[in-house]
Amino acid sequence: xxxxxxxxxxxxxxxxxxxxxxxxxxxxxxxxxxxxxxxxxxxxxxxxxxxxxxxxxxxxxxxxxxxxxxxxxxxxxxxxxxxxxxxxxxxxxxxxxxxxxxxxxxxxxxxxxxxxxxxxxxxxxxxxxxxxxxxxxxxxxxxxxxxxxxxxxxxxxxxxxxxxxxxxxxxxxxxxxxxxxxxxxxxxxxxxxxxxxxxxxxxxxxxxxxxxxxxxxxxxxxxxxxxxxxxxxxxxxxxxxxxxxxxxxxxxxxxxxxxxxxxxxxxxxxxxxxxxxxxxxxxxxxxxxxxxxxxxxxxxx
Amino acid sequence: xxxxxxxxxxxxxxxxxxxxxxxxxxxxxxxxxxxxxxxxxxxxxxxxxxxxxxxxxxxxxxxxxxxxxxxxxxxxxxxxxxxxxxxxxxxxxxxxxxxxxxxxxxxxxxxxxxxxxxxxxxxxxxxxxxxxxxxxxxxxxxxxxxxxxxxxxxxxxxxxxxxxxxxxxxxxxxxxxxxxxxxxxxxxxxxxxxxxxxxxxxxxxxxxxxxxxxxxxxxxxxxxxxxxxxxxxxxxxxxxxxxxxxxxxxxxxxxxxxxxxxxxxxxxxxxxxxxxxxxxxxxxxxxxxxxxxxxxxxxxxxxxxxxxxxxxxxxxxxxxxxxxxxxxxxxxxxxxxxxxxxxxxxxxxxxxxxxxx
Numbered sequence: 001x002x003x004x005x006x007x008x009x010x011x012x013x014x015x016x017x018x019x020x021x022x023x024x025x026x027x028x029x030x031x032x033x034x035x036x037x038x039x040x041x042x043x044x045x046x047x048x049x050x051x052x053x054x055x056x057x058x059x060x061x062x063x064x065x066x067x068x069x070x071x072x073x074x075x076x077x078x079x080x081x082x083x084x085x086x087x088x089x090x091x092x093x094x095x096x097x098x099x100x101x102x103x104x105x106x107x108x109x110x111x112x113x114x115x116x117x118x119x120x121x122x123x124x125x126x127x128x129x130x131x132x133x134x135x136x137x138x139x140x141x142x143x144x145x146x147x148x149x150x151x152x153x154x155x156x157x158x159x160x161x162x163x164x165x166x167x168x169x170x171x172x173x174x175x176x177x178x179x180x181x182x183x184x185x186x187x188x189x190x191x192x193x194x195x196x197x198x199x200x201x202x203x204x205x206x207x208x209x210x211x212x213x214x215x216x217x218x219x220x221x222x223x224x225x226x227x228x229x230x231x232x233x234x235x236x237x238x239x240x241x242x243x244x245x246x247x248x249x250x251x252x253x254x255x256x257x258x259x260x261x262x263x264x265x266x267x268x269x270x271x272x273x274x275x276x277x278x279x280x281x282x283x284x285x286x287x288x289x290x291x292x293x294x295x296x297x298x299x300x301x
Numbered sequence: 302x303x304x305x306x307x308x309x310x311x312x313x314x315x316x317x318x319x320x321x322x323x324x325x326x327x328x329x330x331x332x333x334x335x336x337x338x339x340x341x342x343x344x345x346x347x348x349x350x351x352x353x354x355x356x357x358x359x360x361x362x363x364x365x366x367x368x369x370x371x372x373x374x375x376x377x378x379x380x381x382x383x384x385x386x387x388x389x390x391x392x393x394x395x396x397x398x399x400x401x402x403x404x405x406x407x408x409x410x411x412x413x414x415x416x417x418x419x420x421x422x423x424x425x426x427x428x429x430x431x432x433x434x435x436x437x438x439x440x441x442x443x444x445x446x447x448x449x450x451x452x453x454x455x456x457x458x459x460x461x462x463x464x465x466x467x468x469x470x471x472x473x474x475x476x477x478x479x480x481x482x483x484x485x486x487x488x489x490x491x492x493x494x495x496x497x498x499x500x501x502x503x504x505x506x507x508x509x510x511x512x513x514x515x516x517x518x519x520x521x522x523x524x525x526x527x528x529x530x531x532x533x534x535x536x537x538x539x540x541x542x543x544x545x546x547x548x549x550x551x552x553x554x555x556x557x558x559x560x561x562x563x564x565x566x567x568x569x570x571x572x573x574x575x576x577x578x579x580x581x582x583x584x585x586x587x588x589x590x591x592x593x594x595x596x597x598x599x600x601x602x603x604x605x606x607x608x609x610x611x612x613x614x615x616x617x618x619x620x621x622x623x624x625x626x627x628x629x630x631x632x633x634x635x636x637x638x639x640x641x642x643x644x645x646x647x648x649x650x651x652x653x654x655x656x657x658x
Contacts, residue, residue, distance in 0.1 A: 204356055205389035207376040209403035209450070219402075223393050 057276035065270040076277035085261075085278070092258040095172070096240035099179040103187040103236045104229065106180070111191035111228070115198075126192070129185050141178055141249045148174050148250070170252030178246040186235035194228025195221075230293055238286055258282060304368035306332045306458050306490035307353060312362035314348050314514075322348040324514035325362070330458075330492060332367075335484050337493045337501040339525075340511035341537070346494045349511070350460050353492065355379045367457055377406070382451035386463045388443050390435035396422070396446050397431040403454040421453040424483075441472045448483075458490045465500065477503055498538045502526060510534045527579075528566055532658050535577035542583075542625050544576040546655060554655055558620035562597040563650040575656050580628035582652035585615065585638060586645040596647040601625065603642045613637065617646055 060071040079085065114125045132140060147153040148169040155166045168174050198221065206216035222229075244259035253260065258278070265275030307330040314323040323345040330336040338346040351357045353364060355376035364371045366380060382403065391399050397418060404414040422428045425445040435443055444464060451459055464480075465473045481504045484491050495501050501508045502522045509519045510533075518525060518534050529535035536543060546562075549555040554564050554576060562576070584596075592598050601619035611631055615638065616624040625646060629635055638644055 199387075199389070201385055201387055201389040202391060204376070205383070205385060205391070206402070207356075208354060208381075208383045209454070210377045210406035211402075212375070212377055215406065220391060 053276045053279055056272050057280050059273045059276075061271065061273060067272045076271075076273040077281075079274055080277060080281055088256050088258055088261050091255060092241055095176065095179070095257065096237050096243075099176060099183065099240040100187075100233050100237045102176070102180050103184050104233060107184055107187040107191055107232065108229075111188050112195055114188075114192050115195040122196075126189075129188050132185065137182065138245060138249075141182065141246055144174070144178050144181065144250055145169060148177070169250065172251070172255060174250040175243075175247050175257075178250040179240050179243055182246060183236040183239060186239075187232035190231035190235065191225065191228040194225040194231075198224055230296075234290055234293060238290075241286065242282065304332070305329045305365075306334065306367060307336075307492060308363075308365040308368075309349070309353075310363045310365075312349070312352065312359045312364060314345070314352060314357060315360045321514050323352070323359075326511075326514075326516045328509060328516060328519065330490060333488050333490055335481065335491045335493065335504055335506045337495060337505040337508045338511055339495055339498060339501040339508050339538075341496055344511040345514040346496075346511050347462055350383075350462055350492060350494045353458070354381055354383050354460050380457040381460055382454050382456040383460045383462065384447050384451050384464045386466055388435075388447040388467075390443055390446055390450070392435055395432050395434060396427060396438070399435065399446055400450045400453050402450065407454075417453055421449045424452075425449045440468055441476070444468060444476065448480075452483075452487065452489070455487075456489065458492060461491060461493045463495055463497075464493075465495075465497075473500075480504060502538070510537065512537070527654075529577060529654055529656055532575045532577070532656050535575070535654065535656055540580050540626065540628070542576075542578040542580065542623075544578065544621055544623075544625070546574045546576040548574060552650075556599075557622060558599075560599055562599075562653070563595075564653060564655045565650040566654045573658050575658065577654040577656050578625070578648060579652065580614070580626040582648050583625065583627040584647050585617070585627055585629060585636075586647060587636060588643050588645060590645075592645060592647045596649055597653070598645050598647045599625075601644055601646050603638045603640050603644060606638065606640055617644060619646060 055069070056067065057076055058072045058074070060068050060073055060075070062068050114122055114129075117125065145152075149155075150165055150167060150169065152169070154168055158164065158166045168177070202220050202224065203216050206220045207213070211219060242259045242262075243257065244263055247253075247255075247257050247260055251257075256264075262275050262278050262282075265271045265278065269275075307328070309326050309328040312323060312326045312328075313321065315321050326345075326349060338349060340346045348357060352359050353366075353371075355371065355374055355378075358373055369380075371379060391402070394402070400418045400422060401414055404417060409417070419428065419431075422431055425448060427442060427445055427449065430438060430442065435446065438446065444467075447464065461480075465476050468476060477500060480491075484504075493501075493505065502525075505522060507519060507521050508525050510517045510525060512533050518530050520528070525534065526538055529538065532543060535541050544556055546554040546556055549561055552564055553561055554574065555561050556576065564576075586592055586598075588600075599619040601617040603615055604618045604624050605616040607614040608631075613629050613631060615627040615629065617627055618624050627646060
């Protein structure tokens with residue numbers, strides 16, 4: 001028999017269900033091969049550390065503070081219900097929620113404004129939103145120290161109007177300002193994407209059906225841009241809840257938040273099991289919250 | 302109401318400095334009338350409709366609805382509703398909520414609102430889909446929801462922007478009858494925008510033909526089809542032969558082959574003129590056959606014959622710039638001619654229109 005070098009084409013071989021199935025298998029194999037690097041990366045640098053954290057959360061400590069991978073127990077999880085953890089959790093949730101709300105209220109009109117400009121203006125405005133990413137987050141947060149400091153910009157303005165020195169730095173307000181500032185682009189971009197996609201004919205239809213401008217916004221524009229609201233809120237809420245850098249620099253370490261608390265368990269208190277248990281708990285809560293939020297968002301559509 | 306439903310007086314709409322979308326349109330739509338604005342895309346018909354609805358405001362001129370000046374009133378303060386080309390149904394609301402929207406906005410009491418929505422959904426045969434979301438419906442059903450959503454408000458004028466454009470041919474033809482029936486039943490004034498001449502001819506009480514922002518001619522279907530006053534109107538609606546002609550005294554025009562023909566329609570003053578002849582109004586005769594008295598006649602030769610089943614189309618060469626198209630029914634009592642046959646083409650002077658450019 002002569003072997004052909006050609007690949008079989010239609011006509012060479014009758015197409016049978018078996019052949020089709022084989023072709024489908026080959027396609028899916030090819031797809032898997034292409035995604036292999038990503039899988040490898042995620043397993044090595046995400047899944048494995050996550051499992052390590054999970055394992056450590058059940059570990060015990062020696063009297064000198066060393067982590068012992070034996071005598072597995074739930075002590076760390078029991079400690080999650082202590083009043084101190086509760087207080088820190090509530091404070092963090094309130095801060096993250098307020099951050100998300102302020103970011104939403106500030107970003108929505110801005111995203112709406114961008115989405116309703118002409119194509120060129122739109123692109124310029126979007127670049128402006130992203131410009132802060134060009135410099136380091138740490139540097140930008142330190143810049144707020146200068147602005148909010150006791151002889152900073154805010155005080156200067158206040159004094160120019162005959163006011164007093166304004167002490168904002170190292171307060172919760174400073175942390176809030178820093179968080180809103182840092183995460184606002186994550187709110188603006190999904191909102192913009194959602195509003196830009198909107199069919200303005202629907203708003204016209206609402207106006208045609210006797211809705212005034214505000215009602216048309218409330219009944220049509222806002223509900224239809226909910227996917228953007230949901231995505232933006234998640235993108236701001238989650239990093240705000242675990243924020244470490246901003247509270248550390250602008251909060252002056254006065255009011256402990258979940259982020260610093262976890263870090264301190266690993267670095268200062270050397271209680272790795274408890275730090276791990278805290279991390280797992282925060283992650284679990286966020287996972288559930290995200291799922292619920294997405295469900296709610298999907299229902300409005 | 303004695304007042305006309307819609308009056309446009311000298312309405313002009315400019316976008317920027319250059320674009321004149323609507324150019325000095327004056328128009329009266331009577332109460333209870335089915336009025337169509339017909340024209341090619343970009344002729345200004347949709348802009349005219351949007352100005353009546355209140356989505357755009359005229360640069361100049363005045364729009365009145367039942368005598369009330371609309372001025373700069375926003376859409377929600379006008380007694381009109383629109384059926385949009387793309388339907389614009391609210392995707393996040395059920396069919397019921399879509400239809401109820403207008404009544405809710407006007408604060409109609411809940412029990413009355415529900416009964417009115419039920420009634421109009423019944424009318425468009427969608428009562429059983431009241432809880433469906435628009436995307437779960439077929440195109441035809443969505444179209445009916447859009448219609449119901451507007452009609453439930455009992456507007457003084459219903460504006461329809463190519464409402465059948467997105468439907469397939471069969472459904473479109475059915476909906477034409479349904480729409481016309483509906484309009485007769487509810488007695489609401491319809492202003493209907495379309496580029497489809499067949500839709501306009503079959504449904505309208507009167508038609509306004511637009512091109513390049515101007516309203517060229519207003520009349521009933523027969524008037525528009527049989528007595529076009531401009532070359533554009535003649536050409537845009539139906540098949541037609543357009544033959545260059547010159548004025549040759551009262552009731553007479555000269556064609557480019559030198560023949561002089563009688564004219565009963567059209568008031569040529571000067572300038573380039575065109576003789577507009579419908580293919581179905583032309584009759585072919587064998588050379589020796591008698592031609593009835595009073596008909597215009599031209600000797601010609603068959604250049605092409607096309608068989609359409611129910612009709613034959615002949616291209617006949619009469620020594621003009623272009624062959625004349627003649628449409629003859631496929632009937633046993635009518636002769637069938639072969640390519641190359643010598644014939645005589647005849648038409649009644651009444652059937653021809655001398656139009657300006």
